[in-house]
Amino acid sequence: MASGRGDAGGAEVRTLDQSGRELGPRALGTRQRLLEATADLLKEKSVRNISVVDIARKANTSPATFYQYFKDVGEATLRLAELAAEEVPTVVELIDGSWRGQKGLETARALATAFVNHWDVHRSVLLVRNLAADEGDRRFQKVRREALTPVIVHLARKIEESQEQGRIAAELHPYAAAAALASILERLAAYHKELEYFGATREHLVETCARILFQTVTGRGSP
Amino acid sequence: MASGRGDAGGAEVRTLDQSGRELGPRALGTRQRLLEATADLLKEKSVRNISVVDIARKANTSPATFYQYFKDVGEATLRLAELAAEEVPTVVELIDGSWRGQKGLETARALATAFVNHWDVHRSVLLVRNLAADEGDRRFQKVRREALTPVIVHLARKIEESQEQGRIAAELHPYAAAAALASILERLAAYHKELEYFGATREHLVETCARILFQTVTGRGSP
DNA sequence: GAGCCTTGCTGATATAGCGTCAGATTTCGC
DNA sequence: GCGAAATCTGACGCTATATCAGCAAGGCTC
Numbered sequence: 328m329a330s331g332r333g334d335a336g337g338a339e340v341r342t343l344d345q346s347g348r349e350l351g352p353r354a355l356g357t358r359q360r361l362l363e364a365t366a367d368l369l370k371e372k373s374v375r376n377i378s379v380v381d382i383a384r385k386a387n388t389s390p391a392t393f394y395q396y397f398k399d400v401g402e403a404t405l406r407l408a409e410l411a412a413e414e415v416p417t418v419v420e421l422i423d424g425s426w427r428g429q430k431g432l433e434t435a436r437a438l439a440t441a442f443v444n445h446w447d448v449h450r451s452v453l454l455v456r457n458l459a460a461d462e463g464d465r466r467f468q469k470v471r472r473e474a475l476t477p478v479i480v481h482l483a484r485k486i487e488e489s490q491e492q493g494r495i496a497a498e499l500h501p502y503a504a505a506a507a508l509a510s511i512l513e514r515l516a517a518y519h520k521e522l523e524y525f526g527a528t529r530e531h532l533v534e535t536c537a538r539i540l541f542q543t544v545t546g547r548g549s550p
Numbered sequence: 551m552a553s554g555r556g557d558a559g560g561a562e563v564r565t566l567d568q569s570g571r572e573l574g575p576r577a578l579g580t581r582q583r584l585l586e587a588t589a590d591l592l593k594e595k596s597v598r599n600i601s602v603v604d605i606a607r608k609a610n611t612s613p614a615t616f617y618q619y620f621k622d623v624g625e626a627t628l629r630l631a632e633l634a635a636e637e638v639p640t641v642v643e644l645i646d647g648s649w650r651g652q653k654g655l656e657t658a659r660a661l662a663t664a665f666v667n668h669w670d671v672h673r674s675v676l677l678v679r680n681l682a683a684d685e686g687d688r689r690f691q692k693v694r695r696e697a698l699t700p701v702i703v704h705l706a707r708k709i710e711e712s713q714e715q716g717r718i719a720a721e722l723h724p725y726a727a728a729a730a731l732a733s734i735l736e737r738l739a740a741y742h743k744e745l746e747y748f749g750a751t752r753e754h755l756v757e758t759c760a761r762i763l764f765q766t767v768t769g770r771g772s773p
Numbered sequence: 774g775a776g777c778c779t780t781g782c783t784g785a786t787a788t789a790g791c792g793t794c795a796g797a798t799t800t801c802g803c
Numbered sequence: 804g805c806g807a808a809a810t811c812t813g814a815c816g817c818t819a820t821a822t823c824a825g826c827a828a829g830g831c832t833c
Contacts, residue, residue: 344781348780350780350781351779351780351781353780353782353828354780354781354782357782372685373682373687374598374681374685375598375623375624378818378819378820379819379821380818380819380820388782388783389782389783389784390819390820390821391782391784391821391822391823392781392782392783394820395782399820399821400598401598450684451685454681454684454685455681457681458597458677458678458680458681459596460741461673461677461741461744462595462596462597462674462677464596472747495771496761498758498772499757499758499761499772500754500755500757500758502745502750503748503754503755503758504758504761506745506748507737507738507755507758507759507762510733510734510736510737510738511730511734511737513737514730514733514734514736514737515730515733517684518683518684521683521691522725522726522729525702525706525725525729526725527725527726531723532723532726532730534721534722535721535722535723535726535727535730536726536730538719538721538727539730539762539766542765542766543765546771548718548719548769549719549721549722571809573809574800574801574808574809574810576799576809576810576811577809577810577811580810580811601789601790601791602790602792603789603790611811611812612811612812613790613791613792613812614792614793614794614812615810615811615812617791617793618810622791622792
């Protein structure tokens with residue numbers, strides 16, 4: 328390490344060891360394998376039953392190695408959640424599209440679809456992220472907030488526009504409404520499988536979700 | 551136990567031991583203490599970090615006793631979730647009220663308030679219930695479904711009525727829409743604290759939530 | 774290509790929780 | 804107040820956690 332160079336605000340984020348050491352190529356590989364093993368196990372079984380030993384075994388390494396990179400299973404999960412969050416900007420772009428008439432409904436559909444896809448890929452990690460955040464873990468709250476805030480802010484802006492045009496009651500709090508919409512997206516994406524119990528296919532959900540989005544954002548019924 | 555009397559379909563549900571033995575008054579008390587200890591710990595810290603030893607200590611008993619009543623921490627949590635579910639019928643009654651005009655908005659507000667209250671009381675248990683259900687645990691899926699189904703069914707019925715009157719597009723799947731509304735209720739209730747970050751107070755959330763409910767159920771803008 | 778240093782990995786270990794008995798203790802009918 | 808039934812727990816073998824000191828692997832130097 329030599330010099331006591333600070334790590335805050337560096338343009339390039341360096342991946343560090345538990346003891347603050349910078350990682351070489353071999354170490355990065357091992358770390359990666361550990362993350363992948365964690366992700367795989369999360370898909371297989373409940374986070375409650377995942378042990379460091381499990382992860383280490385699956386990554387063909389020893390528990391001691393795991394601790395070199397992560398404080399505990401929670402921290403590995405946190406990194407996975409951060410990685411998942413990096414995809415979100417793509418989703419947000421959609422919101423800035425047109426919300427007028429038929430095109431608006433398309434935008435809403437695209438948004439709903441993107442969300443469900445995102446969740447299908449990262450479901451297990453995002454579920455644990457949400458639980459940890461809801462349980463009060465600050466680190467997970469931060470990741471979730473950073474992933475959801477753009478969605479909420481962009482949606483809220485669109486809602487405000489509709490409000491200015493008098494199409495939506497002033498009593499509707501734009502951010503609360505945007506958060507509500509984000510909730511629909513998240514929740515439906517989280518358990519759309521189980522909802523098929525009610526005879527609602529994935530397509531039904533996306534369509535319905537899109538229409539509620541459209542209605543709430545624009546203040547207009549379906550075009 | 552003597553006779554091999556079946557337990558299915560009995561009018562009165564008997565609380566049983568891990569080994570199928572019926573419980574006397576002392577045992578019921580102990581079991582109750584264990585459940586309360588579990589609930590308390592869930593409020594304090596993450597479910598991942600709750601051990602049987604913790605629970606036993608808090609209930610002034612020994613780990614061995616815990617195992618007499620529950621298979622593991624998950625099973626104790628499941629019982630707590632079942633207990634919480636017993637309150638739901640009260641919430642559902644509200645949905646059957648009037649959804650016309652100003653009165654309808656009141657109904658929506660009452661529903662949103664009831665949900666948030668319910669969650670404020672049982673938050674920690676319901677969070678774990680949802681995670682476990684989302685992770686695929688059948689027992690938890692069942693509890694959640696049994697708690698949410700009445701809400702969804704009753705809401706869907708109201709939506710269908712509006713649809714018959716031509717106030718809502720036929721493309722909206724009533725059950726999917728009802729599920730979406732239930733999602734808003736659940737999700738907002740789950741993290742309304744954190745949403746204050748966006749300047750939305752609990753009252754804003756209830757009001758906003760109510761208006762989205764009203765709009766989606768009746769197909770009408772705010773009265 | 775032997776010495777040496779840096780980077781990365783792991784065996785050994787103390788500590789603590791899990792889950793299961795056999796047997797101790799309490800309660801209750803009589 | 805005695806015996807059986809109900810209830811509880813100490814003790815134990817097993818597994819996981821989290822930490823070190825030290826070992827192995829891959830260079831770099833000359």
